[in-house]
Amino acid sequence: MTALTLHAPILLVALPLLGAFATPLVGKLGKGARNTLIGLIVLAVAGLAAMLAIDVFGSGGIPTVYELGGGTFTFPLSGGQVPVRILFEVDGMSAFMGLITALIALTGAFFSFSYWKERSGGNLYFSLFLMLIAGVFGMVLTGDMFNFFVFLEITSIAAASMVGFRVWLKQSQEAGFKVMAMYTLSGLFVLLAIGLLYGQYGHLNIAVLARSIQGSLTDMVALGLLLTGLAMKAGAVPMHMWAPDAYGESPAPMSAVLVVNSQASLYGLFRILFTLFGASISTGTVGWILIVLALLTIFVGVTMALIQSDLKRLVAFGAVSQIGYMLLGVGVGMAVIATRPEYGLVAMQGGIFHMINDAACVGLLFFASGVVIRAAGTRDLNQMGGLGHRMKWTSIFFAIGAVALAGVPPFNGFASKFLIYEAAFKLNPFLAVLAVLSSIMLLAVFVKAFQAAFLGPRSNTSAHVSDPSLGMMLPMAALVLVVIVFGLFPGFFVDHIVTPAAKALWLGRDAYINAVLGG
Amino acid sequence: MNIGNLPFIVAALLVVLGLYTFLFKRNLIKLVIGITLIETGVNLFLVTLGYRTGGISPIYTFAPEAQQMVLPTPQALTLTSIVIGLATTALLLSFAVFVHRHYGTLDVRKVKELKG
Numbered sequence: 001m002t003a004l005t006l007h008a009p010i011l012l013v014a015l016p017l018l019g020a021f022a023t024p025l026v027g028k029l030g031k032g033a034r035n036t037l038i039g040l041i042v043l044a045v046a047g048l049a050a051m052l053a054i055d056v057f058g059s060g061g062i063p064t065v066y067e068l069g070g071g072t073f074t075f076p077l078s079g080g081q082v083p084v085r086i087l088f089e090v091d092g093m094s095a096f097m098g099l100i101t102a103l104i105a106l107t108g109a110f111f112s113f114s115y116w117k118e119r120s121g122g123n124l125y126f127s128l129f130l131m132l133i134a135g136v137f138g139m140v141l142t143g144d145m146f147n148f149f150v151f152l153e154i155t156s157i158a159a160a161s162m163v164g165f166r167v168w169l170k171q172s173q174e175a176g177f178k179v180m181a182m183y184t185l186s187g188l189f190v191l192l193a194i195g196l197l198y199g200q201y202g203h204l205n206i207a208v209l210a211r212s213i214q215g216s217l218t219d220m221v222a223l224g225l226l227l228t229g230l231a232m233k234a235g236a237v238p239m240h241m242w243a244p245d246a247y248g249e250s251p252a253p254m255s256a257v258l259v260v261n262s263q264a265s266l267y268g269l270f271r272i273l274f275t276l277f278g279a280s281i282s283t284g285t286v287g288w289i290l291i292v293l294a295l296l297t298i299f300v301g302v303t304m305a306l307i308q309s310d311l312k313r314l315v316a317f318g319a320v321s322q323i324g325y326m327l328l329g330v331g332v333g334m335a336v337i338a339t340r341p342e343y344g345l346v347a348m349q350g351g352i353f354h355m356i357n358d359a360a361c362v363g364l365l366f367f368a369s370g371v372v373i374r375a376a377g378t379r380d381l382n383q384m385g386g387l388g389h390r391m392k393w394t395s396i397f398f399a400i401g402a403v404a405l406a407g408v409p410p411f412n413g414f415a416s417k418f419l420i421y422e423a424a425f426k427l428n429p430f431l432a433v434l435a436v437l438s439s440i441m442l443l444a445v446f447v448k449a450f451q452a453a454f455l456g457p458r459s460n461t462s463a464h465v466s467d468p469s470l471g472m473m474l475p476m477a478a479l480v481l482v483v484i485v486f487g488l489f490p491g492f493f494v495d496h497i498v499t500p501a502a503k504a505l506w507l508g509r510d511a512y513i514n515a516v517l518g519g
Numbered sequence: 520m521n522i523g524n525l526p527f528i529v530a531a532l533l534v535v536l537g538l539y540t541f542l543f544k545r546n547l548i549k550l551v552i553g554i555t556l557i558e559t560g561v562n563l564f565l566v567t568l569g570y571r572t573g574g575i576s577p578i579y580t581f582a583p584e585a586q587q588m589v590l591p592t593p594q595a596l597t598l599t600s601i602v603i604g605l606a607t608t609a610l611l612l613s614f615a616v617f618v619h620r621h622y623g624t625l626d627v628r629k630v631k632e633l634k635g
Binding site for chain 1: 534541547550551554557558561564565568592593596599600603606607610611614615617618620621622630631632633
């Protein structure tokens with residue numbers, strides 16, 4: 001392990017955070033200098049995330065522990081010692097989330113360089129972007145409850161500002177207020193739960209708490225608060241009303257980052273359910289709560305997408321529904337964790353694999369819809385039409401993203417959704433039926449959107465449009481490559497990155513605790 | 520003086536009042552007040568967790584021997600939470616200002632162009 005890999009967890013947070021505050025200053029020197037700085041930072045972050053992932057996946061399921069201001073303790077500790085300082089603990093699941101964040105950070109930043117070229121407020125935009133990235137990395141890498149709350153609030157503030165920083169847009173202000181209010185409420189729920197846990201056990205470290213947790217009534221109250229707070233921030237129905245507004249009103253590349261932010265909250269939820277409370281709750285009950293939330297999210301998300309005529313809002317509701325599939329996969333895994341049948345791990349693999357697939361597909365769709373909306377000059381699908389004649393590549397990219405998200409083979413959405421269907425069917429056929437039906441409805445949604453925007457005769461609005469510049473085409477092409485490669489070789493990716501992540505959650509509770517406290 | 524569980528009751532009361540305000544009031548500023556009330560309740564709860572009856576402030580330099588100290592960690596948590604609360608409240612209020620500028624009202628029933 002090189003020194004760089006050793007310090008990768010903190011660098012992943014520190015570099016974007018430093019960049020976020022340096023951006024407005026460097027921006028004074030001009031756009032070139034600013035873009036170079038941001039480009040270097042996201043490239044470095046992607047490299048570090050990849051190095052960290054290779055290291056963690058290669059270590060055979062033993063999490064990496066990083067101590068802030070370290071050097072005093074060697075991990076794992078021995079003889080009843082407890083960690084005093086804040087720890088970062090990276091297991092398979094954290095490294096996997098790091099990869100997703102890095103993918104969207106990289107493509108989002110390079111897409112934004114062209115997308116935001118002629119617009120004002122670029123310094124603010126990139127500053128918030130980097131802060132959001134730093135917060136998401138912190139959430140997925142930290143091993144400390146309070147630290148998790150701090151990063152959660154960093155993402156909340158950055159994300160809400162991202163939605164509403166264009167103060168001259170009427171609707172973005174409404175969305176911004178709504179998003180910030182819901183995020184703050186969810187953050188306070190989480191903080192109250194952390195207070196309850198601290199009051200009983202006197203520690204904030206996740207591993208220490210996980211070992212000492214008793215399952216008392218207070219713990220259950222804390223669990224309920226954490227479940228509500230984090231599901232709210234992930235945009236699960238019935239606490240989803242902020243999500244379509246946020247995804248719909250923020251700048252197009254940022255919607256993709258907001259989706260990753262929601263996934264990070266979902267990660268926090270999974271971490272708390274499996275690692276923190278794993279041994280002291282009725283896993284069947286909690287698993288079924290997740291499944292019910294999942295079905296509601298899938299169904300409401302898709303049905304609401306069906307009636308939209310605003311392209312961005314349509315994609316936003318599609319993104320909301322996909323959160324449900326992740327919840328469904330992991331919920332099925334949670335419901336059967338006590339008996340551990342074969343299909344439990346399959347369900348976990350499906351749910352977790354769907355996270356990276358969703359990030360790629362939804363990212364691609366948001367990028368493409370941003371390009372389309374700018375070219376057509378309207379967001380209303382009824383006023384678009386015939387854009388495909390002159391925007392061939394964009395329409396192909398949009399189509400690939402749409403069918404992949406709807407779960408059509410041979411793209412990546414099918415690979416992960418098939419695992420979810422398979423496992424959900426074994427638990428209860430009704431779950432799989434509803435999930436498949438919703439996927440078909442989602443396909444109908446995107447067929448409608450594609451037909452309305454790209455097909456049809458040439459019209460006045462579509463006469464002067466063209467595919468965007470190479471700076472926007474390449475990031476979209478990179479995501480298309482991910483979509484296709486993950487769809488054609490799902491076995492390779494499931495074996496090498498998804499299974500370690502799923503096992504870290506499903507089976508890795510003891511490994512997570514022992515990496516800090518010793519066996 | 521022993522005040523027992525009184526602070527916990529006050530904290531719970533603040534949280535419940537804040538939730539009530541957040542759920543049932545129609546004015547954006549009142550919603551922000553509701554959120555601030557919840558936040559105050561949570562902060563009070565955190566500080567109370569670390570309180571020890573008769574404890575002194577947790578500074579070891581020149582501390583009298585064998586005297587109980589209050590716990591320092593919850594105080595650090597509360598400070599962090601207050602700072603975060605300042606940022607969120609400021610952001611919420613500025614959004615409320617801009618909503619008022621665009622819509623000419625603070626009534627949530629009239630600020631709903633985004634729905635469905």
